[in-house]
Amino acid sequence: MSDKPEKFIDENGLRLDGRRVDEIRPMKMEIGVLSRADGSCYLEWGKNKVLAAVYGPRELHPRRLQKADSALIRYRYNMAAFSVEDRIRPGPSRRSIEISKVSREAFEPVVLTHLYPGAVIDVFAEVLQADAGTRTAAINAACMALADAGIPMKGLVSACAVGKVDGQLVLDLNKPEDNYGDADIPMAMTSDGEITLVQMDGDVTPEEFKQAIEMCKEGCRQIMELQKETLKNKFTKLEDVEISDDEEEVDVSALVESTLEPSGDDVEGEEESEDKSDDDADQEEEVEDAGEDSVDEPGPESEDDEDEDLDSVESHSDFEAVEMVEDFEESFTDVDEEDATEDEDDEEKA
Numbered sequence: 152m153s154d155k156p157e158k159f160i161d162e163n164g165l166r167l168d169g170r171r172v173d174e175i176r177p178m179k180m181e182i183g184v185l186s187r188a189d190g191s192c193y194l195e196w197g198k199n200k201v202l203a204a205v206y207g208p209r210e211l212h213p214r215r216l217q218k219a220d221s222a223l224i225r226y227r228y229n230m231a232a233f234s235v236e237d238r239i240r241p242g243p244s245r246r247s248i249e250i251s252k253v254s255r256e257a258f259e260p261v262v263l264t265h266l267y268p269g270a271v272i273d274v275f276a277e278v279l280q281a282d283a284g285t286r287t288a289a290i291n292a293a294c295m296a297l298a299d300a301g302i303p304m305k306g307l308v309s310a311c312a313v314g315k316v317d318g319q320l321v322l323d324l325n326k327p328e329d330n331y332g333d334a335d336i337p338m339a340m341t342s343d344g345e346i347t348l349v350q351m352d353g354d355v356t357p358e359e360f361k362q363a364i365e366m367c368k369e370g371c372r373q374i375m376e377l378q379k380e381t382l383k384n385k386f387t388k389l390e391d392v393e394i395s396d397d398e399e400e401v402d403v404s405a406l407v408e409s410t411l412e413p414s415g416d417d418v419e420g421e422e423e424s425e426d427k428s429d430d431d432a433d434q435e436e437e438v439e440d441a442g443e444d445s446v447d448e449p450g451p452e453s454e455d456d457e458d459e460d461l462d463s464v465e466s467h468s469d470f471e472a473v474e475m476v477e478d479f480e481e482s483f484t485d486v487d488e489e490d491a492t493e494d495e496d497d498e499e500k501a
C-alpha cells in the first residue's frame with residue numbers, strides 16, 4: 152500500500168488524480184456481455200472493473216424459501232482474488248456479506264418483485280479490479296444487468312460515494328482518499344433522489360453530511376444519464392433489427408412468434424435437451440454459491456414437468472426489451488405501480 156500523501160488537494164483545487172472535488176472518475180459500461188445470463192453488465196469506473204450478471208426471475212427451489220407474494224432477490228458481491236495487489240482470500244468474508252446485504256437493499260425497492268411470487272432473481276457482482284468505490288460500482292452494474300434482463304423496475308438506482316480529505320468534501324473517492332481520508336460515505340439513490348443506501352465510515356459534521364447528500368445526488372444524476380444512454384443504445388439497436396434495409400415491410404408478429412415459441416427441435420431434440428441439462432447443472436452450481444445472506448442454501452431445481460410451467464416466471468426475451476423501448480422514458484420517471492401490475496396481469500392472462 153502506498154504511503155499517505157501529504158496533501159490530497161493542491162493549491163488549484165485539484166485532487167491527486169487531477170479531478171475537481173465534485174468530479175467523478177470516468178465511467179463506461181456495456182450491457183449484454185454474457186450470453187448465458189439473462190442480463191449482464193460490464194462496468195469500468197476509474198480503475199475499477201466490475202462484471203454483473205442476473206439470472207431469473209425463475210422458480211425458487213427449495214419451495215420453502217419461496218415468498219408467496221413476491222420474488223426473492225439474492226445478491227452476491229465478490230472481489231476476485233486477483234482484484235487487488237494483496238491476494239484476496241476466496242470465499243465470503245464479513246465485508247462481502249455485509250456489502251451484499253446492503254447493496255441488495257439498495258436496489259430492491261425499485262424492482263417490481265410482486266409480479267413474480269415464488270420466484271428468485273439472482274444477481275452476481277464480481278469485482279475484477281478494485282480501486283475504491285467497488286460496492287457503488289457493483290450496484291450501478293447490477294442495476295444495469297437487471298434492466299438488461301428485462302426485469303420490471305420503477306426506475307434505475309445509481310450509487311457513488313462522498314468523502315472528506317484535507318477538510319474538504321470530495322465526490323467519488325480514489326484509493327488514497329479512501330484509505331487515508333477522514334470520511335467515506337457511499338450512497339445509492341433512485342432517479343427521484345430517494346436514498347436507498349447510506350453508509351458512513353469516519354466523521355463529518357451535520358452540515359457537511361447535508362452537503363455530502365447534495366454532492367452525491369449530482370454524482371448519481373450523471374451516472375444515471377450514462378445508464379439511460381447505455382440502455383437506449385442497446386434497445387435502439389434491437390429496434391433497428393426489425394427494420395429491413397431493403398425497405399420491405401417486416402412482419403413483426405411473425406418475428407415475435409419465432410422469438411417466443413421454441414422450435415420443435417428445441418423442445419424434443421435429444422441433443423438439445425442434454426445440452427440444456429448440462430447448462431442447468433452449471434447454473435445450479437452458481438445458484439448454490441449465491442446470496443450468503445439468504446435464509447438457506449438453494450437446492451437443485453425441480454425436474455417435474457409441472458414445475459416447468461413458469462411462463463410468468465421466465466426471463467424476458469429481447470422482444471420484450473424492444474417493447475420496453477416505446478415506454479422507455481416513462482419507465483424511468485414515474486411509473487404508476489398499479490398500472491404496471493395490471494398490465495402485467497393482463498399479459499399473463501393473454
Ligand code: UDP
Nearest residue numbers: 235236239281282283284285286287329335
Ligand atoms: N480493498 C483491499 N482489500 C480488501 C478490501 C478492500 O485491497 O480486502 C481495497 C479495494 O481497492 C477497495 C478499497 O480497498 O476498493 C476500499 O474498500 P472499501 O471497503 O472501502 O469498499 P469500496 O470502497 O471498494 O466499496
